[in-house]
Amino acid sequence: MDIRLVQKFKEEIKRRPVFGPFCKTSDPAVIEVLGHAGFDFVILDMEHGPNSLETTQSLVRAAEIAHIVPIVRVPAEDHEMISKVLDVGAAGVQVPQVAGAKDVKLALRAAKFSPLGERGVCRFVRAAGYSSTEKDVYFRQANKALLVIQLEGEEALRNLDEILDIKGPDIVFIGPYDLSQSLGVPGQVEHPTVVEKTKEIVKACLDKGIVVGNFTETPAQTAFWTGQGLRYMSFSVDMGIMYEASKNLVAELRREGAADD
Numbered sequence: 001m002d003i004r005l006v007q008k009f010k011e012e013i014k015r016r017p018v019f020g021p022f023c024k025t026s027d028p029a030v031i032e033v034l035g036h037a038g039f040d041f042v043i044l045d046m047e048h049g050p051n052s053l054e055t056t057q058s059l060v061r062a063a064e065i066a067h068i069v070p071i072v073r074v075p076a077e078d079h080e081m082i083s084k085v086l087d088v089g090a091a092g093v094q095v096p097q098v099a100g101a102k103d104v105k106l107a108l109r110a111a112k113f114s115p116l117g118e119r120g121v122c123r124f125v126r127a128a129g130y131s132s133t134e135k136d137v138y139f140r141q142a143n144k145a146l147l148v149i150q151l152e153g154e155e156a157l158r159n160l161d162e163i164l165d166i167k168g169p170d171i172v173f174i175g176p177y178d179l180s181q182s183l184g185v186p187g188q189v190e191h192p193t194v195v196e197k198t199k200e201i202v203k204a205c206l207d208k209g210i211v212v213g214n215f216t217e218t219p220a221q222t223a224f225w226t227g228q229g230l231r232y233m234s235f236s237v238d239m240g241i242m243y244e245a246s247k248n249l250v251a252e253l254r255r256e257g258a259a260d261d
Contacts, residue, residue, distance in 0.1 A: 001090065001127045005064065006069065010146075016231070017230065017233050018040035018041060023042050023059070025239070026051055026055045031066065034068060039068055042063055042238075043072070043094060046085070047073050047075050056072060072094065073093075073094040073095075073096060074094070079106055079110040082095065082111050082119075086119070086145055093111055093145070094173060097178075099151075099159060100156070101159065104166045104168070112168070116143055123135060128142075147171075148170065148172075149172055149173070151174055151175065152178035154183065157200070173215075179194055189221075202229060206229050213232025
């Protein structure tokens with residue numbers, strides 16, 4: 001793990017919203033491009049993306065080269081994978097489908113070394129410089145990796161207080177699509193009920209001084225939610241960004257071509 005990237009990210013998110021897309025790509029070059037474009041972080045998606053641990057490791061390397069924070073969303077309930085992605089150098093993990101205090105405790109146990117958790121110990125991994133990092137330094141720095149818990153259902157809403165009372169997670173992320181489904185309006189992320197419940201989570205987090213974020217797909221959505229106090233802003237998906245940019249470019253080229261006829 002590049003501790004300098006993590007420390008800079010934690011400082012930045014105190015001052016302003018930070019932005020980063022979910023990523024489905026297996027190509028490290030795409031991650032480098034996103035870093036050079038100025039995004040603050042990427043969420044390498046192992047829940048809904050095609051990546052293996054091996055390809056994720058390469059994406060983490062690319063993120064570090066481009067000075068962008070690599071956070072890995074692990075598959076739901078795969079707590080063994082939390083340790084593995086941290087071993088390959090991820091700056092943080094994002095744990096989906098958190099529904100209660102038990103889920104938070106399990107995530108902490110998997111993500112942190114003692115005394116904060118019970119993460120399996122091995123220094124002969126990329127995150128420890130393959131044992132080149134001093135033991136005490138490695139264990140201390142590793143426990144500073146980001147832990148993002150993802151709330152996205154009615155059960156999490158019912159258990160919100162007990163979830164937020166547990167110390168340890170750095171960020172609460174609200175999954176609007178799964179939340180909309182649990183509220184009976186699948187995909188309608190701007191439905192008044194979804195917005196209302198999202199605001200409830202945001203207020204509860206901000207009242208406790210917890211950094212909170214969500215997923216947006218348009219600049220207008222982003223402006224609305226940053227105006228509500230959100231800081232960890234996941235904007236769209238790498239493949240969607242590429243599609244929209246390409247579609248708009250093709251449309252412009254065709255308009256220009258028609259004008260020249």
